[in-house]
Amino acid sequence: MRRGHYADVRARGEIADAAVIVLLARLEPEAFHAHTRITNPMPPTIGYGVLLEMTVTSFDRPAAWLGRRGWKVLHTVGSIYLWGTFLVAFLGRALRMPGYWLAVAVAIAAMGVRVVAWWRGRGPGRRLRDRGSRSSSGLGRALSRAAPGPRPGMLGVSVVCG
Numbered sequence: 001m002r003r004g005h006y007a008d009v010r011a012r013g014e015i016a017d018a019a020v021i022v023l024l025a026r027l028e029p030e031a032f033h034a035h036t037r038i039t040n041p042m043p044p045t046i047g048y049g050v051l052l053e054m055t056v057t058s059f060d061r062p063a064a065w066l067g068r069r070g071w072k073v074l075h076t077v078g079s080i081y082l083w084g085t086f087l088v089a090f091l092g093r094a095l096r097m098p099g100y101w102l103a104v105a106v107a108i109a110a111m112g113v114r115v116v117a118w119w120r121g122r123g124p125g126r127r128l129r130d131r132g133s134r135s136s137s138g139l140g141r142a143l144s145r146a147a148p149g150p151r152p153g154m155l156g157v158s159v160v161c162g
Contacts, residue, residue: 011055018048043085050078083111 025032054075057063063071087107094100 006058008055011052014048014051014055043088047082047085050081054078079114083107083114087111 057066057071057074066074087104090100090103090107094104
């Protein structure tokens with residue numbers, strides 16, 4: 001499955017999820033507020049924005065526009081933010097409903113796997129592995145085709161890159 005296709009499928013799922021949340025808030029406001037009164041709505045709202053940015057930059061052209069370093073920062077920080085949001089939500093529920101402790105354990109294990117992968121990637125020979133893996137990926141090809149120099153940025157302002 002191509003990365004862009006996965007991002008498209010995931011984005012459609014998240015849009016459907018957001019639509020159901022808005023629909024519940026409109027059709028059953030009492031039930032909606034009873035379930036959300038004890039939580040802060042800002043972290044999940046920011047999470048949807050982060051997820052949207054990550055989805056958009058999962059396609060080759062926006063990824064090339066953002067640049068390799070920007071893409072890596074956005075996806076690393078974004079995934080950590082989303083992980084933290086889920087962990088806090090699951091932990092809050094687990095304190096009231098013991099069935100959620102499994103979700104807390106899975107979230108912690110997922111971050112453990114990510115930390116181990118990051119740590120192993122810092123070892124000797126990392127540059128050789130990175131060079132080979134990036135050249136074969138769609139993102140690597142898109143970023144290598146991106147011409148250095150001025151290009152339009154936000155609000156039409158030229159940004160000098162490269």
